[in-house]
Amino acid sequence: MSPDAPKDSARFPRPQRPRFAVALEHALEALIRLSGVSAILFVAAIFFFVLREAAPVLVRDEFSLAQFLFSSDWYPTSANNVRYGTLALTVGTFSVTALAMALAVPFGVGAAIYLSEFCVPRVRETLKVTIELLSAIPSVVWGFVGLTVMSKLIVDTTGAPVGVNILNGGIILALMSVPVIVSIGEDALKAVPDSYREAGIALGATRWQLVYRVLLPAARNGLLAAVLLGVGRAVGETMAVLMATGHAVHIPSSLLDSVRTLTANIAAELGEAPAGSDHYRVLFLTGTLLFLITFAVNLTADFVVRGIRRK
Amino acid sequence: MALAPAPPTGRFARTAHGVRKERAEAVAHLVFAAMAAAMVLPLLLIVGYLFWLAWPSLGPEFILDIPRRGMTEGGIWPAFVGTLYLVGISLLVSTPIGVLAAVYLNEYARANWFNRVVNLAVINLAGVPSIVHALFGLGAFVYAARFGYSILSAALTLAIMTLPVIIASTREALASVPMPFREACWNVGATRWQTIWAVVLPNSVSGILTGVILQVSRAAGETAPIMFTGAVFYKAVVRGDLFPYSLNDQCMALSMHLYTLATQVPNVKESLPYATAVVLLGSVLLVNAAAIALRVFLRGRKRW
Numbered sequence: 331m332s333p334d335a336p337k338d339s340a341r342f343p344r345p346q347r348p349r350f351a352v353a354l355e356h357a358l359e360a361l362i363r364l365s366g367v368s369a370i371l372f373v374a375a376i377f378f379f380v381l382r383e384a385a386p387v388l389v390r391d392e393f394s395l396a397q398f399l400f401s402s403d404w405y406p407t408s409a410n411n412v413r414y415g416t417l418a419l420t421v422g423t424f425s426v427t428a429l430a431m432a433l434a435v436p437f438g439v440g441a442a443i444y445l446s447e448f449c450v451p452r453v454r455e456t457l458k459v460t461i462e463l464l465s466a467i468p469s470v471v472w473g474f475v476g477l478t479v480m481s482k483l484i485v486d487t488t489g490a491p492v493g494v495n496i497l498n499g500g501i502i503l504a505l506m507s508v509p510v511i512v513s514i515g516e517d518a519l520k521a522v523p524d525s526y527r528e529a530g531i532a533l534g535a536t537r538w539q540l541v542y543r544v545l546l547p548a549a550r551n552g553l554l555a556a557v558l559l560g561v562g563r564a565v566g567e568t569m570a571v572l573m574a575t576g577h578a579v580h581i582p583s584s585l586l587d588s589v590r591t592l593t594a595n596i597a598a599e600l601g602e603a604p605a606g607s608d609h610y611r612v613l614f615l616t617g618t619l620l621f622l623i624t625f626a627v628n629l630t631a632d633f634v635v636r637g638i639r640r641k
Numbered sequence: 642m643a644l645a646p647a648p649p650t651g652r653f654a655r656t657a658h659g660v661r662k663e664r665a666e667a668v669a670h671l672v673f674a675a676m677a678a679a680m681v682l683p684l685l686l687i688v689g690y691l692f693w694l695a696w697p698s699l700g701p702e703f704i705l706d707i708p709r710r711g712m713t714e715g716g717i718w719p720a721f722v723g724t725l726y727l728v729g730i731s732l733l734v735s736t737p738i739g740v741l742a743a744v745y746l747n748e749y750a751r752a753n754w755f756n757r758v759v760n761l762a763v764i765n766l767a768g769v770p771s772i773v774h775a776l777f778g779l780g781a782f783v784y785a786a787r788f789g790y791s792i793l794s795a796a797l798t799l800a801i802m803t804l805p806v807i808i809a810s811t812r813e814a815l816a817s818v819p820m821p822f823r824e825a826c827w828n829v830g831a832t833r834w835q836t837i838w839a840v841v842l843p844n845s846v847s848g849i850l851t852g853v854i855l856q857v858s859r860a861a862g863e864t865a866p867i868m869f870t871g872a873v874f875y876k877a878v879v880r881g882d883l884f885p886y887s888l889n890d891q892c893m894a895l896s897m898h899l900y901t902l903a904t905q906v907p908n909v910k911e912s913l914p915y916a917t918a919v920v921l922l923g924s925v926l927l928v929n930a931a932a933i934a935l936r937v938f939l940r941g942r943k944r945w
Contacts, residue, residue, distance in 0.1 A: 355834045365738050366745025369762040372801050376769060379780035440676030448670055457677055459933055464684050466929045468862025470896045471922050474903050475687055505683055536662050538669035566770025568865040593772045600869050617776040621769060628768040632761060
């Protein structure tokens with residue numbers, strides 16, 4: 331510090347803001363920080379409150395965790411032999427999700443490739459708006475479509491006795507998760523540096539050769555993340571599968587069997603289970619299980635995406 | 642991206658290999674275009690088909706009237722107003738928290754492990770299944786906080802559900818404000834908050850607004866989270882009454898009403914559930930289209 335410094339600041343006094351303005355700003359910044367961490371609080375709160383309702387049943391003698399996870403006997407209201415086995419529900423969830431992904435992944439990735447590599451800007455804008463609108467259709471409307479339009483269609487074409495089954499739920503879920511896969515997949519393809527494309531074109535590659543020799547391998551992680559997020563959405567979907575997959579709690583043997591999923595089971599039975607009963611707590615335990623499944627899927631997707639960024 | 646090779650001439654004549662290449666290219670183009678078109682078609686078909694079957698019941702009278710004869714006839718007024726209540730209250734709660742959280746993440750947070758966890762929490766909150774939100778709302782708001790089955794519980798549940806998406810869209814809007822704007826403001830001696838208030842927020846408010854409008858339609862369409870926290874099958878209100886509910890009341894909601902009509906009510910008039918679906922779908926798509934139009938309009942006016 332030079333000796334002149336105090337004299338300088340005396341000549342140019344630093345303007346002081348009113349004290350309350352400074353205090354207000356500090357308060358606001360504290361509020362911002364609090365809101366910033368609110369997401370952590372809410373995720374923790376969701377886990378806590380759902381588990382809190384479920385926990386008492388874990389220590390009951392009548393309940394066994396092994397039965398809950400690995401038995402397919404779901405008889406929550408049986409008079410003399412109550413059994414809470416969710417295996418059939420888990421199988422239901424995964425069979426519907428698997429069919430949905432088998433349909434949605436090729437179409438989603440194909441559409442993402444078309445959007446990012448083949449089409450002209452005007453078509454791209456139109457398609458993106460359409461996809462956005464498609465993803466805005468509420469799940470209960472999808473369920474209604476499954477229950478009415480799709481189920482009639484399935485009965486007419488396959489001759490199945492009921493139209494609400496795995497096939498129906500799978501198609502509906504595929505339509506619901508395709509927008510997620512397209513938009514994330516397109517981002518992943520966009521993230522491939524243009525120099526890769528230029529190098530390919532300089533070698534005389536057509537766009538198709540470019541896509542399957544260069545872009546798909548380079549965007550592999552991003553596309554995988556897109557698929558995982560689609561899976562997460564499909565596993566957690568409730569209203570659509572509640573209305574479109576039927577209500578049979580059993581392990582399915584064909585695509586035309588009705589099933590019930592973990593989510594649909596909660597939605598269908600929570601209203602009838604008296605608060606505080608074992609049945610009610612087991613449904614909350616199912617919710618905890620669902621929370622953990624989607625948590626794992628989303629975390630994996632995020633790590634996969636981070637993998638590409640680090641490269 | 643006009644990357645198509647120029648037509649071959651002179652010594653660059655077509656070879657058999659080149660022809661095969663072009664053919665594969667044409668096929669790939671066609672297949673991918675068909676896959677993209679396969680997403681447009683269901684949207685049009687579904688909207689068209691629902692509209693077709695709903696036609697006999699549609700009209701202003703349908704929205705303004707109350708359900709009659711055990712919900713087998715009449716209109717949807719209580720459900721329509723109930724949805725407005727739920728959406729309005731939930732966004733009143735989630736918008737300020739979401740915007741402030743995005744301000745924190747975009748303007749304050751440094752790249753360290755803690756903020757990495759915050760980001761993961763936002764991503765995971767967005768991925769929590771809607772039925773788990775319902776369980777949370779039931780456990781936390783209905784029972785633990787003693788709000789009971791009410792509009793308040795349902796709206797708060799919806800608010801937490803829409804929060805992560807509001808955070809994400811607001812963050813994107815904030816990030817699109819160029820860094821030099823902030824630097825110029827800091828250089829004239831403004832504090833961090835003054836910069837945010839005077840420069841960052843005014844320049845991103847349109848983007849924030851678009852994100853919030855999109856959440857209107859999402860909140861309106863959700864069924865599972867409100868089913869067990871405050872929405873009921875039937876509630877008697879006066880026809881056309883704009884303020885039939887109070888915060889502690891249970892209410893009807895459009896999405897719930899559609900579920901009820903489709904699965905629980907026997908002998909319902911054929912076109913009634915379709916008309917309900919069309920009103921719900923129509924409002925959701927209209928709100929979304931408005932948000933998209935606003936975004937396109939504002940993007941055209943952007944000065945940087």
